[in-house]
Amino acid sequence: MTAEQLSRVIGRTAARLGRQVDAALATVELSSAQYRLLFQLADGAEASTTLARKLEVSAPSVTAVVDGLVNRGLIERSHSALDRRRVSLNLTDEGRRVLAEADASVTERLTSIATHLxxxxxxxxxxxxxxxxxxxxxxxxxxxxxxxxxxxxxx
Amino acid sequence: MTAEQLSRVIGRTAARLGRQVDAALATVELSSAQYRLLFQLADGAEASTTLARKLEVSAPSVTAVVDGLVNRGLIERSHSALDRRRVSLNLTDEGRRVLAEADASVTERLTSIATHLxxxxxxxxxxxxxxxxxxxxxxxxxxxxxxxxxxxxxx
DNA sequence: TATTGTTATACTCTATAACTATA
DNA sequence: TATAGTTATAGAGTATAACAATA
Known part of the structure:
Protein backbone atom coordinates (compact mmCIF):
# COMPACT_ATOMS: atom_id res chain seq x y z
CA MET A 1 0.00 0.00 0.00
CA THR A 2 1.41 3.43 -0.94
CA ALA A 3 1.76 6.17 1.63
CA GLU A 4 -1.06 8.07 -0.05
CA GLN A 5 -3.43 5.11 0.09
CA LEU A 6 -2.45 4.51 3.67
CA SER A 7 -3.18 8.14 4.49
CA ARG A 8 -6.71 7.76 3.19
CA VAL A 9 -7.53 4.52 4.88
CA ILE A 10 -6.18 5.23 8.36
CA GLY A 11 -8.47 8.08 9.26
CA ARG A 12 -11.46 6.46 7.64
CA THR A 13 -10.94 3.19 9.47
CA ALA A 14 -10.59 4.94 12.81
CA ALA A 15 -13.76 6.94 12.10
CA ARG A 16 -15.68 3.76 11.29
CA LEU A 17 -14.40 2.10 14.45
CA GLY A 18 -15.64 5.12 16.38
CA ARG A 19 -19.14 4.68 15.00
CA GLN A 20 -19.11 1.01 15.99
CA VAL A 21 -18.21 2.00 19.52
CA ASP A 22 -21.13 4.43 19.65
CA ALA A 23 -23.51 1.79 18.33
CA ALA A 24 -22.33 -0.82 20.83
CA LEU A 25 -22.65 1.64 23.70
CA ALA A 26 -26.19 2.58 22.65
CA THR A 27 -27.28 -0.93 23.70
CA VAL A 28 -26.35 -0.03 27.30
CA GLU A 29 -27.69 3.51 26.88
CA LEU A 30 -24.32 5.20 27.18
CA SER A 31 -22.71 7.77 24.91
CA SER A 32 -19.03 7.45 24.07
CA ALA A 33 -18.31 10.63 26.04
CA GLN A 34 -19.98 9.09 29.09
CA TYR A 35 -18.06 5.85 28.56
CA ARG A 36 -14.73 7.68 28.31
CA LEU A 37 -15.46 9.61 31.48
CA LEU A 38 -16.49 6.46 33.37
CA PHE A 39 -13.40 4.45 32.51
CA GLN A 40 -11.15 7.39 33.24
CA LEU A 41 -12.66 7.45 36.74
CA ALA A 42 -12.36 3.69 37.18
CA ASP A 43 -8.74 3.98 38.29
CA GLY A 44 -9.69 6.37 41.11
CA ALA A 45 -11.33 9.70 41.91
CA GLU A 46 -10.36 12.71 39.84
CA ALA A 47 -10.95 16.45 39.78
CA SER A 48 -12.91 17.99 36.94
CA THR A 49 -9.96 19.91 35.50
CA THR A 50 -7.78 16.82 35.47
CA LEU A 51 -10.48 14.92 33.63
CA ALA A 52 -10.88 17.65 31.04
CA ARG A 53 -7.16 17.46 30.30
CA LYS A 54 -7.09 13.66 30.12
CA LEU A 55 -10.19 13.43 27.98
CA GLU A 56 -8.99 16.32 25.80
CA VAL A 57 -12.28 18.20 26.00
CA SER A 58 -13.28 21.59 27.43
CA ALA A 59 -14.23 22.14 31.07
CA PRO A 60 -17.91 22.85 30.28
CA SER A 61 -18.07 19.57 28.36
CA VAL A 62 -16.97 17.71 31.46
CA THR A 63 -19.64 19.50 33.51
CA ALA A 64 -22.33 18.49 31.02
CA VAL A 65 -21.31 14.84 30.87
CA VAL A 66 -20.91 14.67 34.65
CA ASP A 67 -24.42 16.11 35.10
CA GLY A 68 -25.87 13.29 33.06
CA LEU A 69 -23.93 10.58 34.88
CA VAL A 70 -24.78 12.00 38.32
CA ASN A 71 -28.47 12.10 37.37
CA ARG A 72 -28.26 8.42 36.46
CA GLY A 73 -26.46 7.62 39.69
CA LEU A 74 -23.33 6.31 37.97
CA ILE A 75 -20.93 8.79 39.59
CA GLU A 76 -20.89 11.01 42.68
CA ARG A 77 -19.82 14.64 42.97
CA SER A 78 -18.34 15.91 46.24
CA HIS A 79 -16.43 19.02 47.24
CA SER A 80 -12.91 18.75 48.54
CA ALA A 81 -12.59 19.85 52.16
CA LEU A 82 -9.11 21.33 51.64
CA ASP A 83 -9.91 23.43 48.58
CA ARG A 84 -13.62 24.03 48.35
CA ARG A 85 -13.42 25.08 44.72
CA ARG A 86 -12.39 21.56 43.77
CA VAL A 87 -14.88 18.87 42.89
CA SER A 88 -14.06 15.21 43.43
CA LEU A 89 -15.69 12.68 41.13
CA ASN A 90 -16.20 9.02 42.05
CA LEU A 91 -17.73 5.97 40.43
CA THR A 92 -20.67 4.44 42.29
CA ASP A 93 -21.22 0.68 42.44
CA GLU A 94 -23.89 1.07 39.78
CA GLY A 95 -21.41 3.04 37.70
CA ARG A 96 -18.92 0.21 37.95
CA ARG A 97 -21.59 -2.27 36.92
CA VAL A 98 -22.65 -0.26 33.86
CA LEU A 99 -19.01 0.30 32.91
CA ALA A 100 -18.43 -3.46 32.90
CA GLU A 101 -21.50 -3.93 30.71
CA ALA A 102 -20.24 -1.25 28.35
CA ASP A 103 -16.79 -2.85 28.10
CA ALA A 104 -18.41 -6.18 27.28
CA SER A 105 -20.76 -4.71 24.71
CA VAL A 106 -18.05 -2.87 22.77
CA THR A 107 -15.66 -5.81 22.93
CA GLU A 108 -18.35 -8.17 21.73
CA ARG A 109 -19.16 -5.96 18.76
CA LEU A 110 -15.57 -5.35 17.72
CA THR A 111 -14.51 -8.98 18.04
CA SER A 112 -17.60 -9.99 16.08
CA ILE A 113 -16.48 -7.68 13.27
CA ALA A 114 -12.87 -8.89 13.43
CA THR A 115 -13.88 -12.53 13.15
CA HIS A 116 -15.11 -11.92 9.63
CA LEU A 117 -11.45 -12.26 8.74
CA MET B 1 -2.93 -10.32 28.85
CA THR B 2 -5.94 -12.26 30.18
CA ALA B 3 -9.20 -12.36 28.27
CA GLU B 4 -10.80 -10.19 30.95
CA GLN B 5 -8.10 -7.54 30.73
CA LEU B 6 -8.32 -7.63 26.96
CA SER B 7 -12.08 -7.16 27.16
CA ARG B 8 -11.59 -3.97 29.16
CA VAL B 9 -8.90 -2.44 27.05
CA ILE B 10 -10.34 -3.07 23.59
CA GLY B 11 -13.46 -0.95 23.92
CA ARG B 12 -11.66 1.77 25.81
CA THR B 13 -8.89 2.02 23.24
CA ALA B 14 -11.36 2.22 20.39
CA ALA B 15 -13.30 4.93 22.25
CA ARG B 16 -10.14 6.96 22.79
CA LEU B 17 -9.21 6.60 19.13
CA GLY B 18 -12.65 7.90 18.26
CA ARG B 19 -12.11 11.04 20.31
CA GLN B 20 -8.79 11.62 18.56
CA VAL B 21 -10.55 11.40 15.22
CA ASP B 22 -13.09 14.01 16.33
CA ALA B 23 -10.34 16.32 17.56
CA ALA B 24 -8.35 16.00 14.34
CA LEU B 25 -11.45 16.67 12.24
CA ALA B 26 -12.29 19.77 14.29
CA THR B 27 -9.22 21.44 12.77
CA VAL B 28 -10.88 21.23 9.34
CA GLU B 29 -14.31 22.06 10.84
CA LEU B 30 -15.81 18.67 10.12
CA SER B 31 -17.66 16.32 12.46
CA SER B 32 -16.94 12.61 12.30
CA ALA B 33 -20.45 12.00 10.97
CA GLN B 34 -19.81 14.45 8.14
CA TYR B 35 -16.44 12.83 7.47
CA ARG B 36 -17.96 9.35 7.32
CA LEU B 37 -20.65 10.54 4.93
CA LEU B 38 -18.11 12.28 2.69
CA PHE B 39 -15.80 9.34 2.32
CA GLN B 40 -18.69 6.98 1.75
CA LEU B 41 -19.69 9.20 -1.18
CA ALA B 42 -16.14 9.41 -2.50
CA ASP B 43 -16.51 6.11 -4.34
CA GLY B 44 -19.55 7.39 -6.25
CA ALA B 45 -23.06 8.80 -5.86
CA GLU B 46 -25.43 7.08 -3.45
CA ALA B 47 -29.06 7.22 -2.41
CA SER B 48 -29.98 8.31 1.09
CA THR B 49 -31.30 4.92 2.17
CA THR B 50 -28.17 3.15 0.98
CA LEU B 51 -26.04 5.60 2.93
CA ALA B 52 -28.06 5.09 6.09
CA ARG B 53 -27.48 1.36 5.85
CA LYS B 54 -23.77 1.67 5.14
CA LEU B 55 -23.20 4.25 7.86
CA GLU B 56 -25.41 2.28 10.26
CA VAL B 57 -27.45 5.31 11.30
CA SER B 58 -31.14 6.20 10.98
CA ALA B 59 -32.61 7.85 7.89
CA PRO B 60 -33.32 11.16 9.68
CA SER B 61 -29.67 11.29 10.78
CA VAL B 62 -28.59 11.10 7.17
CA THR B 63 -30.97 13.92 6.26
CA ALA B 64 -29.53 16.11 9.02
CA VAL B 65 -25.90 15.50 8.10
CA VAL B 66 -26.64 15.93 4.38
CA ASP B 67 -28.34 19.28 5.12
CA GLY B 68 -25.19 20.56 6.75
CA LEU B 69 -22.90 19.38 3.96
CA VAL B 70 -25.16 20.78 1.23
CA ASN B 71 -25.22 24.15 3.02
CA ARG B 72 -21.43 24.17 3.01
CA GLY B 73 -21.31 23.21 -0.66
CA LEU B 74 -19.47 19.93 -0.05
CA ILE B 75 -22.14 17.69 -1.61
CA GLU B 76 -25.07 18.07 -4.03
CA ARG B 77 -28.58 16.70 -3.74
CA SER B 78 -30.54 15.84 -6.87
CA HIS B 79 -33.69 13.86 -7.53
CA SER B 80 -33.54 10.75 -9.64
CA ALA B 81 -35.48 11.09 -12.91
CA LEU B 82 -36.54 7.43 -12.89
CA ASP B 83 -37.85 7.25 -9.34
CA ARG B 84 -38.66 10.72 -8.10
CA ARG B 85 -38.74 9.64 -4.47
CA ARG B 86 -35.05 8.86 -4.63
CA VAL B 87 -32.37 11.43 -3.84
CA SER B 88 -28.94 11.16 -5.40
CA LEU B 89 -26.00 12.52 -3.42
CA ASN B 90 -22.71 13.62 -4.99
CA LEU B 91 -19.44 15.08 -3.79
CA THR B 92 -18.57 18.51 -5.21
CA ASP B 93 -14.99 19.47 -6.05
CA GLU B 94 -14.86 21.44 -2.82
CA GLY B 95 -16.13 18.36 -1.00
CA ARG B 96 -13.32 16.31 -2.46
CA ARG B 97 -10.81 18.96 -1.41
CA VAL B 98 -12.07 19.09 2.18
CA LEU B 99 -12.17 15.29 2.35
CA ALA B 100 -8.49 15.14 1.38
CA GLU B 101 -7.67 17.69 4.07
CA ALA B 102 -9.62 15.67 6.60
CA ASP B 103 -7.83 12.44 5.67
CA ALA B 104 -4.50 14.20 6.09
CA SER B 105 -5.44 15.76 9.42
CA VAL B 106 -6.60 12.50 11.02
CA THR B 107 -3.66 10.53 9.65
CA GLU B 108 -1.22 13.13 10.89
CA ARG B 109 -2.69 13.03 14.39
CA LEU B 110 -2.85 9.26 14.66
CA THR B 111 0.65 8.69 13.30
CA SER B 112 1.93 11.37 15.66
CA ILE B 113 0.43 9.42 18.57
CA ALA B 114 1.75 6.09 17.29
CA THR B 115 5.30 7.41 17.00
CA HIS B 116 5.47 7.75 20.76
CA LEU B 117 6.21 4.04 20.64
C1' DT C 1 -50.02 -0.73 0.30
C1' DA C 2 -44.99 -0.24 0.41
C1' DT C 3 -40.98 2.66 -0.08
C1' DT C 4 -38.19 7.02 0.06
C1' DG C 5 -37.21 10.75 2.35
C1' DT C 6 -38.42 14.67 5.44
C1' DT C 7 -40.34 17.08 9.51
C1' DA C 8 -41.21 17.29 14.46
C1' DT C 9 -39.31 16.58 18.76
C1' DA C 10 -36.16 15.56 22.38
C1' DC C 11 -31.71 14.47 24.35
C1' DT C 12 -26.65 14.66 24.35
C1' DC C 13 -21.77 16.53 23.16
C1' DT C 14 -19.08 20.13 21.89
C1' DA C 15 -17.10 24.79 22.16
C1' DT C 16 -16.44 29.89 23.60
C1' DA C 17 -17.56 33.59 26.61
C1' DA C 18 -19.06 35.23 30.86
C1' DC C 19 -19.86 34.41 35.56
C1' DT C 20 -19.42 32.74 40.75
C1' DA C 21 -16.93 31.11 44.52
C1' DT C 22 -12.71 30.29 46.55
C1' DA C 23 -7.77 30.83 47.12
C1' DT D 1 -5.39 38.45 40.81
C1' DA D 2 -5.55 33.59 39.65
C1' DT D 3 -7.89 29.14 39.63
C1' DA D 4 -11.91 25.64 39.71
C1' DG D 5 -16.03 24.96 38.11
C1' DT D 6 -20.66 26.34 36.32
C1' DT D 7 -24.08 28.83 33.49
C1' DA D 8 -25.45 30.77 29.09
C1' DT D 9 -25.74 30.02 24.45
C1' DA D 10 -25.36 27.99 19.97
C1' DG D 11 -24.52 24.32 16.54
C1' DA D 12 -24.40 19.44 15.39
C1' DG D 13 -25.61 14.10 15.75
C1' DT D 14 -28.60 10.76 17.23
C1' DA D 15 -33.06 8.40 17.65
C1' DT D 16 -38.33 7.45 17.30
C1' DA D 17 -42.75 8.73 15.60
C1' DA D 18 -45.52 10.85 12.28
C1' DC D 19 -45.98 12.61 7.72
C1' DA D 20 -45.73 13.60 2.44
C1' DA D 21 -44.74 12.15 -2.05
C1' DT D 22 -44.18 8.62 -5.19
C1' DA D 23 -44.36 3.90 -6.81
Whole structure:
Protein backbone atom coordinates (compact mmCIF):
# COMPACT_ATOMS: atom_id res chain seq x y z
CA MET A 1 0.00 0.00 0.00
CA THR A 2 1.41 3.43 -0.94
CA ALA A 3 1.76 6.17 1.63
CA GLU A 4 -1.06 8.07 -0.05
CA GLN A 5 -3.43 5.11 0.09
CA LEU A 6 -2.45 4.51 3.67
CA SER A 7 -3.18 8.14 4.49
CA ARG A 8 -6.71 7.76 3.19
CA VAL A 9 -7.53 4.52 4.88
CA ILE A 10 -6.18 5.23 8.36
CA GLY A 11 -8.47 8.08 9.26
CA ARG A 12 -11.46 6.46 7.64
CA THR A 13 -10.94 3.19 9.47
CA ALA A 14 -10.59 4.94 12.81
CA ALA A 15 -13.76 6.94 12.10
CA ARG A 16 -15.68 3.76 11.29
CA LEU A 17 -14.40 2.10 14.45
CA GLY A 18 -15.64 5.12 16.38
CA ARG A 19 -19.14 4.68 15.00
CA GLN A 20 -19.11 1.01 15.99
CA VAL A 21 -18.21 2.00 19.52
CA ASP A 22 -21.13 4.43 19.65
CA ALA A 23 -23.51 1.79 18.33
CA ALA A 24 -22.33 -0.82 20.83
CA LEU A 25 -22.65 1.64 23.70
CA ALA A 26 -26.19 2.58 22.65
CA THR A 27 -27.28 -0.93 23.70
CA VAL A 28 -26.35 -0.03 27.30
CA GLU A 29 -27.69 3.51 26.88
CA LEU A 30 -24.32 5.20 27.18
CA SER A 31 -22.71 7.77 24.91
CA SER A 32 -19.03 7.45 24.07
CA ALA A 33 -18.31 10.63 26.04
CA GLN A 34 -19.98 9.09 29.09
CA TYR A 35 -18.06 5.85 28.56
CA ARG A 36 -14.73 7.68 28.31
CA LEU A 37 -15.46 9.61 31.48
CA LEU A 38 -16.49 6.46 33.37
CA PHE A 39 -13.40 4.45 32.51
CA GLN A 40 -11.15 7.39 33.24
CA LEU A 41 -12.66 7.45 36.74
CA ALA A 42 -12.36 3.69 37.18
CA ASP A 43 -8.74 3.98 38.29
CA GLY A 44 -9.69 6.37 41.11
CA ALA A 45 -11.33 9.70 41.91
CA GLU A 46 -10.36 12.71 39.84
CA ALA A 47 -10.95 16.45 39.78
CA SER A 48 -12.91 17.99 36.94
CA THR A 49 -9.96 19.91 35.50
CA THR A 50 -7.78 16.82 35.47
CA LEU A 51 -10.48 14.92 33.63
CA ALA A 52 -10.88 17.65 31.04
CA ARG A 53 -7.16 17.46 30.30
CA LYS A 54 -7.09 13.66 30.12
CA LEU A 55 -10.19 13.43 27.98
CA GLU A 56 -8.99 16.32 25.80
CA VAL A 57 -12.28 18.20 26.00
CA SER A 58 -13.28 21.59 27.43
CA ALA A 59 -14.23 22.14 31.07
CA PRO A 60 -17.91 22.85 30.28
CA SER A 61 -18.07 19.57 28.36
CA VAL A 62 -16.97 17.71 31.46
CA THR A 63 -19.64 19.50 33.51
CA ALA A 64 -22.33 18.49 31.02
CA VAL A 65 -21.31 14.84 30.87
CA VAL A 66 -20.91 14.67 34.65
CA ASP A 67 -24.42 16.11 35.10
CA GLY A 68 -25.87 13.29 33.06
CA LEU A 69 -23.93 10.58 34.88
CA VAL A 70 -24.78 12.00 38.32
CA ASN A 71 -28.47 12.10 37.37
CA ARG A 72 -28.26 8.42 36.46
CA GLY A 73 -26.46 7.62 39.69
CA LEU A 74 -23.33 6.31 37.97
CA ILE A 75 -20.93 8.79 39.59
CA GLU A 76 -20.89 11.01 42.68
CA ARG A 77 -19.82 14.64 42.97
CA SER A 78 -18.34 15.91 46.24
CA HIS A 79 -16.43 19.02 47.24
CA SER A 80 -12.91 18.75 48.54
CA ALA A 81 -12.59 19.85 52.16
CA LEU A 82 -9.11 21.33 51.64
CA ASP A 83 -9.91 23.43 48.58
CA ARG A 84 -13.62 24.03 48.35
CA ARG A 85 -13.42 25.08 44.72
CA ARG A 86 -12.39 21.56 43.77
CA VAL A 87 -14.88 18.87 42.89
CA SER A 88 -14.06 15.21 43.43
CA LEU A 89 -15.69 12.68 41.13
CA ASN A 90 -16.20 9.02 42.05
CA LEU A 91 -17.73 5.97 40.43
CA THR A 92 -20.67 4.44 42.29
CA ASP A 93 -21.22 0.68 42.44
CA GLU A 94 -23.89 1.07 39.78
CA GLY A 95 -21.41 3.04 37.70
CA ARG A 96 -18.92 0.21 37.95
CA ARG A 97 -21.59 -2.27 36.92
CA VAL A 98 -22.65 -0.26 33.86
CA LEU A 99 -19.01 0.30 32.91
CA ALA A 100 -18.43 -3.46 32.90
CA GLU A 101 -21.50 -3.93 30.71
CA ALA A 102 -20.24 -1.25 28.35
CA ASP A 103 -16.79 -2.85 28.10
CA ALA A 104 -18.41 -6.18 27.28
CA SER A 105 -20.76 -4.71 24.71
CA VAL A 106 -18.05 -2.87 22.77
CA THR A 107 -15.66 -5.81 22.93
CA GLU A 108 -18.35 -8.17 21.73
CA ARG A 109 -19.16 -5.96 18.76
CA LEU A 110 -15.57 -5.35 17.72
CA THR A 111 -14.51 -8.98 18.04
CA SER A 112 -17.60 -9.99 16.08
CA ILE A 113 -16.48 -7.68 13.27
CA ALA A 114 -12.87 -8.89 13.43
CA THR A 115 -13.88 -12.53 13.15
CA HIS A 116 -15.11 -11.92 9.63
CA LEU A 117 -11.45 -12.26 8.74
CA UNK A 118 -9.50 -15.48 9.06
CA UNK A 119 -8.68 -16.45 12.68
CA UNK A 120 -5.03 -15.44 12.47
CA UNK A 121 -5.67 -11.92 11.26
CA UNK A 122 -8.70 -11.55 13.53
CA UNK A 123 -6.58 -12.35 16.57
CA UNK A 124 -3.95 -9.91 15.37
CA UNK A 125 -6.51 -7.11 15.10
CA UNK A 126 -7.84 -7.63 18.59
CA UNK A 127 -4.53 -8.25 20.30
CA UNK A 128 -2.79 -5.29 18.69
CA UNK A 129 -5.42 -2.74 19.63
CA UNK A 130 -4.03 -2.40 23.18
CA UNK A 131 -0.76 -1.15 21.66
CA UNK A 132 -2.57 2.11 21.00
CA UNK A 133 -3.20 2.36 24.70
CA UNK A 134 0.55 2.21 25.26
CA UNK A 135 1.01 4.98 22.69
CA UNK A 136 -1.61 7.14 24.43
CA UNK A 137 0.14 6.64 27.75
CA UNK A 138 3.56 7.47 26.30
CA UNK A 139 2.12 10.65 24.83
CA UNK A 140 0.54 11.64 28.13
CA UNK A 141 3.78 11.12 30.02
CA UNK A 142 5.60 13.31 27.55
CA UNK A 143 2.98 16.03 28.05
CA UNK A 144 3.20 15.77 31.82
CA UNK A 145 6.97 16.15 31.60
CA UNK A 146 6.65 19.24 29.41
CA UNK A 147 4.06 20.70 31.77
CA UNK A 148 6.35 20.17 34.73
CA UNK A 149 9.26 21.76 32.87
CA UNK A 150 7.15 24.82 32.06
CA UNK A 151 6.10 25.23 35.67
CA UNK A 152 9.67 25.02 36.92
CA UNK A 153 10.70 27.61 34.35
CA UNK A 154 7.98 30.00 35.48
CA UNK A 155 8.76 29.72 39.17
CA MET B 1 -2.93 -10.32 28.85
CA THR B 2 -5.94 -12.26 30.18
CA ALA B 3 -9.20 -12.36 28.27
CA GLU B 4 -10.80 -10.19 30.95
CA GLN B 5 -8.10 -7.54 30.73
CA LEU B 6 -8.32 -7.63 26.96
CA SER B 7 -12.08 -7.16 27.16
CA ARG B 8 -11.59 -3.97 29.16
CA VAL B 9 -8.90 -2.44 27.05
CA ILE B 10 -10.34 -3.07 23.59
CA GLY B 11 -13.46 -0.95 23.92
CA ARG B 12 -11.66 1.77 25.81
CA THR B 13 -8.89 2.02 23.24
CA ALA B 14 -11.36 2.22 20.39
CA ALA B 15 -13.30 4.93 22.25
CA ARG B 16 -10.14 6.96 22.79
CA LEU B 17 -9.21 6.60 19.13
CA GLY B 18 -12.65 7.90 18.26
CA ARG B 19 -12.11 11.04 20.31
CA GLN B 20 -8.79 11.62 18.56
CA VAL B 21 -10.55 11.40 15.22
CA ASP B 22 -13.09 14.01 16.33
CA ALA B 23 -10.34 16.32 17.56
CA ALA B 24 -8.35 16.00 14.34
CA LEU B 25 -11.45 16.67 12.24
CA ALA B 26 -12.29 19.77 14.29
CA THR B 27 -9.22 21.44 12.77
CA VAL B 28 -10.88 21.23 9.34
CA GLU B 29 -14.31 22.06 10.84
CA LEU B 30 -15.81 18.67 10.12
CA SER B 31 -17.66 16.32 12.46
CA SER B 32 -16.94 12.61 12.30
CA ALA B 33 -20.45 12.00 10.97
CA GLN B 34 -19.81 14.45 8.14
CA TYR B 35 -16.44 12.83 7.47
CA ARG B 36 -17.96 9.35 7.32
CA LEU B 37 -20.65 10.54 4.93
CA LEU B 38 -18.11 12.28 2.69
CA PHE B 39 -15.80 9.34 2.32
CA GLN B 40 -18.69 6.98 1.75
CA LEU B 41 -19.69 9.20 -1.18
CA ALA B 42 -16.14 9.41 -2.50
CA ASP B 43 -16.51 6.11 -4.34
CA GLY B 44 -19.55 7.39 -6.25
CA ALA B 45 -23.06 8.80 -5.86
CA GLU B 46 -25.43 7.08 -3.45
CA ALA B 47 -29.06 7.22 -2.41
CA SER B 48 -29.98 8.31 1.09
CA THR B 49 -31.30 4.92 2.17
CA THR B 50 -28.17 3.15 0.98
CA LEU B 51 -26.04 5.60 2.93
CA ALA B 52 -28.06 5.09 6.09
CA ARG B 53 -27.48 1.36 5.85
CA LYS B 54 -23.77 1.67 5.14
CA LEU B 55 -23.20 4.25 7.86
CA GLU B 56 -25.41 2.28 10.26
CA VAL B 57 -27.45 5.31 11.30
CA SER B 58 -31.14 6.20 10.98
CA ALA B 59 -32.61 7.85 7.89
CA PRO B 60 -33.32 11.16 9.68
CA SER B 61 -29.67 11.29 10.78
CA VAL B 62 -28.59 11.10 7.17
CA THR B 63 -30.97 13.92 6.26
CA ALA B 64 -29.53 16.11 9.02
CA VAL B 65 -25.90 15.50 8.10
CA VAL B 66 -26.64 15.93 4.38
CA ASP B 67 -28.34 19.28 5.12
CA GLY B 68 -25.19 20.56 6.75
CA LEU B 69 -22.90 19.38 3.96
CA VAL B 70 -25.16 20.78 1.23
CA ASN B 71 -25.22 24.15 3.02
CA ARG B 72 -21.43 24.17 3.01
CA GLY B 73 -21.31 23.21 -0.66
CA LEU B 74 -19.47 19.93 -0.05
CA ILE B 75 -22.14 17.69 -1.61
CA GLU B 76 -25.07 18.07 -4.03
CA ARG B 77 -28.58 16.70 -3.74
CA SER B 78 -30.54 15.84 -6.87
CA HIS B 79 -33.69 13.86 -7.53
CA SER B 80 -33.54 10.75 -9.64
CA ALA B 81 -35.48 11.09 -12.91
CA LEU B 82 -36.54 7.43 -12.89
CA ASP B 83 -37.85 7.25 -9.34
CA ARG B 84 -38.66 10.72 -8.10
CA ARG B 85 -38.74 9.64 -4.47
CA ARG B 86 -35.05 8.86 -4.63
CA VAL B 87 -32.37 11.43 -3.84
CA SER B 88 -28.94 11.16 -5.40
CA LEU B 89 -26.00 12.52 -3.42
CA ASN B 90 -22.71 13.62 -4.99
CA LEU B 91 -19.44 15.08 -3.79
CA THR B 92 -18.57 18.51 -5.21
CA ASP B 93 -14.99 19.47 -6.05
CA GLU B 94 -14.86 21.44 -2.82
CA GLY B 95 -16.13 18.36 -1.00
CA ARG B 96 -13.32 16.31 -2.46
CA ARG B 97 -10.81 18.96 -1.41
CA VAL B 98 -12.07 19.09 2.18
CA LEU B 99 -12.17 15.29 2.35
CA ALA B 100 -8.49 15.14 1.38
CA GLU B 101 -7.67 17.69 4.07
CA ALA B 102 -9.62 15.67 6.60
CA ASP B 103 -7.83 12.44 5.67
CA ALA B 104 -4.50 14.20 6.09
CA SER B 105 -5.44 15.76 9.42
CA VAL B 106 -6.60 12.50 11.02
CA THR B 107 -3.66 10.53 9.65
CA GLU B 108 -1.22 13.13 10.89
CA ARG B 109 -2.69 13.03 14.39
CA LEU B 110 -2.85 9.26 14.66
CA THR B 111 0.65 8.69 13.30
CA SER B 112 1.93 11.37 15.66
CA ILE B 113 0.43 9.42 18.57
CA ALA B 114 1.75 6.09 17.29
CA THR B 115 5.30 7.41 17.00
CA HIS B 116 5.47 7.75 20.76
CA LEU B 117 6.21 4.04 20.64
CA UNK B 118 9.36 2.56 19.16
CA UNK B 119 9.47 2.66 15.32
CA UNK B 120 8.74 -1.03 14.88
CA UNK B 121 5.59 -1.06 16.96
CA UNK B 122 4.52 2.34 15.61
CA UNK B 123 4.68 1.04 12.05
CA UNK B 124 2.73 -2.03 13.12
CA UNK B 125 -0.04 0.08 14.59
CA UNK B 126 -0.43 2.21 11.49
CA UNK B 127 -0.08 -0.58 8.97
CA UNK B 128 -2.48 -2.92 10.73
CA UNK B 129 -5.31 -0.43 10.98
CA UNK B 130 -6.39 -1.05 7.37
CA UNK B 131 -7.04 -4.69 8.30
CA UNK B 132 -10.15 -3.44 10.09
CA UNK B 133 -11.31 -2.04 6.80
CA UNK B 134 -11.10 -5.54 5.34
CA UNK B 135 -13.14 -6.85 8.26
CA UNK B 136 -15.79 -4.16 7.73
CA UNK B 137 -16.01 -5.07 4.07
CA UNK B 138 -16.29 -8.80 4.79
CA UNK B 139 -19.09 -8.07 7.25
CA UNK B 140 -20.92 -5.92 4.73
CA UNK B 141 -20.71 -8.59 2.06
CA UNK B 142 -22.14 -11.14 4.45
CA UNK B 143 -25.02 -8.79 5.21
CA UNK B 144 -25.69 -8.16 1.55
CA UNK B 145 -25.78 -11.90 0.94
CA UNK B 146 -28.25 -12.42 3.78
CA UNK B 147 -30.38 -9.56 2.50
CA UNK B 148 -30.47 -11.08 -0.97
CA UNK B 149 -31.37 -14.48 0.46
CA UNK B 150 -34.25 -12.98 2.43
CA UNK B 151 -35.60 -11.22 -0.64
CA UNK B 152 -35.49 -14.37 -2.72
CA UNK B 153 -37.29 -16.24 0.04
CA UNK B 154 -40.04 -13.63 0.18
CA UNK B 155 -40.65 -13.50 -3.57
C1' DT C 1 -50.02 -0.73 0.30
C1' DA C 2 -44.99 -0.24 0.41
C1' DT C 3 -40.98 2.66 -0.08
C1' DT C 4 -38.19 7.02 0.06
C1' DG C 5 -37.21 10.75 2.35
C1' DT C 6 -38.42 14.67 5.44
C1' DT C 7 -40.34 17.08 9.51
C1' DA C 8 -41.21 17.29 14.46
C1' DT C 9 -39.31 16.58 18.76
C1' DA C 10 -36.16 15.56 22.38
C1' DC C 11 -31.71 14.47 24.35
C1' DT C 12 -26.65 14.66 24.35
C1' DC C 13 -21.77 16.53 23.16
C1' DT C 14 -19.08 20.13 21.89
C1' DA C 15 -17.10 24.79 22.16
C1' DT C 16 -16.44 29.89 23.60
C1' DA C 17 -17.56 33.59 26.61
C1' DA C 18 -19.06 35.23 30.86
C1' DC C 19 -19.86 34.41 35.56
C1' DT C 20 -19.42 32.74 40.75
C1' DA C 21 -16.93 31.11 44.52
C1' DT C 22 -12.71 30.29 46.55
C1' DA C 23 -7.77 30.83 47.12
C1' DT D 1 -5.39 38.45 40.81
C1' DA D 2 -5.55 33.59 39.65
C1' DT D 3 -7.89 29.14 39.63
C1' DA D 4 -11.91 25.64 39.71
C1' DG D 5 -16.03 24.96 38.11
C1' DT D 6 -20.66 26.34 36.32
C1' DT D 7 -24.08 28.83 33.49
C1' DA D 8 -25.45 30.77 29.09
C1' DT D 9 -25.74 30.02 24.45
C1' DA D 10 -25.36 27.99 19.97
C1' DG D 11 -24.52 24.32 16.54
C1' DA D 12 -24.40 19.44 15.39
C1' DG D 13 -25.61 14.10 15.75
C1' DT D 14 -28.60 10.76 17.23
C1' DA D 15 -33.06 8.40 17.65
C1' DT D 16 -38.33 7.45 17.30
C1' DA D 17 -42.75 8.73 15.60
C1' DA D 18 -45.52 10.85 12.28
C1' DC D 19 -45.98 12.61 7.72
C1' DA D 20 -45.73 13.60 2.44
C1' DA D 21 -44.74 12.15 -2.05
C1' DT D 22 -44.18 8.62 -5.19
C1' DA D 23 -44.36 3.90 -6.81
Missing amino acids: DPVRAAKLIEDLPLWEAAFDARRHERLAKRAAREIEQS | DPVRAAKLIEDLPLWEAAFDARRHERLAKRAAREIEQS
